[in-house]
Every structure is written in structure tokens, then in C-alpha cells.
Amino acid sequence: MKEFMMLFRNEKMEGGEMPSAEQMQAVMSQWQNWIGNIAAQGNYAGTNRLGSEGKTLKPGNVSIDGPYAEVKEMVGGYLIVKANTLDDAIEMAKSCPNLLYGGSVEVRSVLSMDADTTSATFLVEK
């Protein structure tokens, strides 16, 4: 089994109505149920939400407030799953609640450190 990471992006909220506590709970439940479905099959490997404050650093000592300087979207969190192929991971992502709220899910494979490659590179450089 390999690992794949899903990155959840949403448009940053510019104000407007805050959802009610009940709505928040319902959304949370949806997310937890979706992750729970994946975890029930033994395919869960980690998740976190990311805070909305932060900085983006760029070369030349530039630092910009916020994670969403030039693009309107920001990464709200990630989920790592275990699957045999990228297609299997994509299949899991199709029922992600983020897609119901106008967000996106990017699915990427997590590369593991390959002992052979590192030692081969080392030898070549010598």
C-alpha cells in the first residue's frame, strides 16, 4: 500500500454571514463521516486542518501576510490515505464534502525515501 495526500482548497471568505453553530456541526459531521468511512476500511494515515493565519515567504526577503496572497484560494487542510493506486485514492476523494461547498481536492502521491536512489546518487557524485 502506498500513501496519497489530498489537499483541500477553498476560496477565502470575504465576510458575509458566519454559519450558525448548528450548520458548523453539520458540516463537521459530514467531514468526520467521510474520513470515518476511509478509516473504517483501514486506509487512514493522518489529517490536519491548517490555521487561516500565516505568512508566505519569497526570495529577496519578501514576506507577505496570509497564505492566500495572490490566489483567491487557500489550503484549508490535508488528509493522507493508504491506497494501492492513485486511481483508488482519487475514487476516495470523489465523495469529499469539500466538493459540495465549491472547494477542490488535489490528490497527489506521497513519495517515500528510496534507499537505492540515494546511495546510487552518492556513488555517481564520487
Place this chain on the structure above:
Amino acid sequence: MKSNELLPHLFRTEYRKIVSVLCYLFGIEYIEIAEDIASDTFLAAAEMWGMKGLPENPTAWLYTVAKNKTKNYLKHNQLFAQKISQEINQSTYQKEEIEIDLSVKNINDSQLAMIFVVCNPCISEEAQIGLALNLLCGFGVDEIANAFLTTKEVIYKRLQRAKGKLKTQKIKIQQPTCAEINDRLPNVLTTLYLLFNEGYYSNSQNKILRKNFCLEAMRLNYLLVENEITNQPSANALLSLMCFHSSRFDARTNEKDEMILYEDQDEKLWNFELIEKGIFYLNNASKNSVLTKYHIEAGIAFCHTQKEDTPKKWNSILQLYNQLLQIEYSPVIALNRTYALAKANGKQVAIIEAEKLNLINNRFYYSLLGNLYTDLDNTKALHHFQTALTLANSNAEKTTITEKIDKLAANSEKNNS
């Protein structure tokens, strides 16, 4: 208490205290000597009390005799006495009287040290439980064999091997340090959890024995909570969990020792004092932000102390299971979660997720599928229950599943007629 009941009762409560104090004093190498002295003490009691009647203070009598027997042993085994004395009084080499301290504090300290000795990952889990039952809880080899549905010889060998291993590893019998706690406490808690499970789920016919296992697991857990170093959130959460589960002990079986399912239990037989205790320890456990699987399991068990069958309750349980699966995966947790999903969001949704689980070697998987398909597709339900029946391994289970099959068959007859 009648005099002929008193000694067995005292054996259960005092043997382990005497053994623990002596082991603490002698070290792991001489564990058999500790056991012998403790056993001899009770033999003496059986003889003397039979002839001369009960002493005024039976417990004090036992302690006095144990101390005397130990002093005698030390007198007649000088080398042994010197070795122990060297370990205790590293500065003095004198033949000082070795104090056998049977105060409440030393008894508790000794038992705590022994819990950590016994729950050591260098011996197998079943050996840990066996030793815990024998040394920490005062159960005999016979009783342990009964609970594990095996023979005396198997248990005896298992205990001997385990003690041998502890000796070769030269495990020290000492108060756990703060550093060791973080490392070893999880293992200790697992052993207590498994011990409780033995009592709760054992297929042995002896209901009183099983209940005593649960009580013993709780007593040992209580020792941990009473001691400052081991009074951790996880220990409190586990104790809370055990309280909630045991609150239903009397309602779970009928006079014929058949299993009564949760939804059919008589709430009036639930022990509400234990439920209150569970809430108390769960609150204790939640004082800082540590979250362990025991917290979540206790939370789920707490939900079950309210019998109402609402989607709201089941959604709380579902959310807890979602969290639990993120901390620790197991097929049983996955199955229980799927059941909660069905209760909260309906069978259709749950069936889709259940089919994905694909736990084809797990007998409970088929019971769950049977449950989910009942009233939606009774042919499939029947098929799954029949598979579950072939995999069932206790009479209680077979009875429950057969009842469900009979019910389905009766319904289909009704529909056909």
C-alpha cells in the same frame, strides 16, 4: 461472615498483599520463596483456626505469622539474608533486623511495584494476564484455567515460564519512576483492559468468577489512580470505561446464563452508582487536553448509559467512533462504527460502507450484514446470518444468531401465506 467463609475470603484479599510485600523485599529472584511463605501462612491459619477457633483480629494474626515465618526463613538462610540486607542497607553491613513492613502504605507501594513487574512486555500478553490474576489478584491456577477454558497444567506451565523470563531479564521490583511511567503505563493499562475483557466476554460458565475478574481489573486500576505518579488521564479514562461497562453486568445475562442484548436489557438492573463513578473518573481524565483511545471508548460507553434510541445519540456515538478510528484501527471498531452509522444515518448508507469493509474472515462482519439487510433484503440477511452461524464459537452467540434466523424465517412464512 461465617468462619468457614472467612479464610477463603481473607485468602483472596490478603494473600496478594503479603506476596507483594515479600516480593518487593526479596526481589524477583526469590519470588517463589515469597509465594511459599505466603501460602504457609494460610496453611497455618487453616490448621490453627480449625482447632482453636477464629482469632480476635484475623488479618493481624495473618500478618504476624507471615512476619515470623519470614524472620525464621532469614535466620536459617544467612546468605540469603545477607544478600537482601546488602541491597536494602547499602551502607551498613550489619545483621540488622530486616523489617517486614505490612503498613497500608507499604502494601500499596508493593502492589504498585508488582503491577509494573507483572505487566512487562517481555512476557506474552496471556502470561501477563495469568500472572496478574495469580500474583496480583489471588486467583488459583484452577480458577484461571476455568476462565481461559484450558487445563491447570497449561496455566501452571505458562506462569512458570513467565516467572522464569522475568528472572532471566532480572526485572527490578521497584516503584516506577516518572520517566518509566510514560514508557510502561500504556502496557499496564492494556493488560488491565484485557483482564477486564476476560471477565466481561469470557465464555466460561462461572459467572461469579467472571464478575470477579472485572472487579479485580477495576481494583488494580483504582490503585493506579490513587497513586500520584500513575494518576494519569489515561488511567482515569480506562477506569471510567470499566465502570460504565460493569454497570450493566447484572442485566447482561439471565438466570440461564443466556446473553441479553442491550436493547432488551432491564434498565432497572443497571448499577447507577457505577455509572456515577464512571462520570467522575471521566471528568478527572479530561482535566487537561490529553486524548487517548480510552477517553473515546469511555465517551461511547457513557452514551450507552442512556437507553434512548434517537439518531442524535447515535450520531454522537458515530462521531466518537470516527475519532477512535483515527487513533487506532481495528476490525471490531470498524464494525461497531458501521452499526452506529446505520442507526444515525440509515441502513442504506451503512450497507454501502459495510460492503467496502470486506472483513471476510470476521464472524461479526456477517452478523452485522445480516442485521443491516434485515427488512431491506431478507434473502441476503438470511444468507449472512447463516454464514455467521457457521463461524460462531460460543453457545451464547449461536443462540442469538439462531433466534435471528428463526425470526426471518417466520416473517417470510407470514409474507408467503
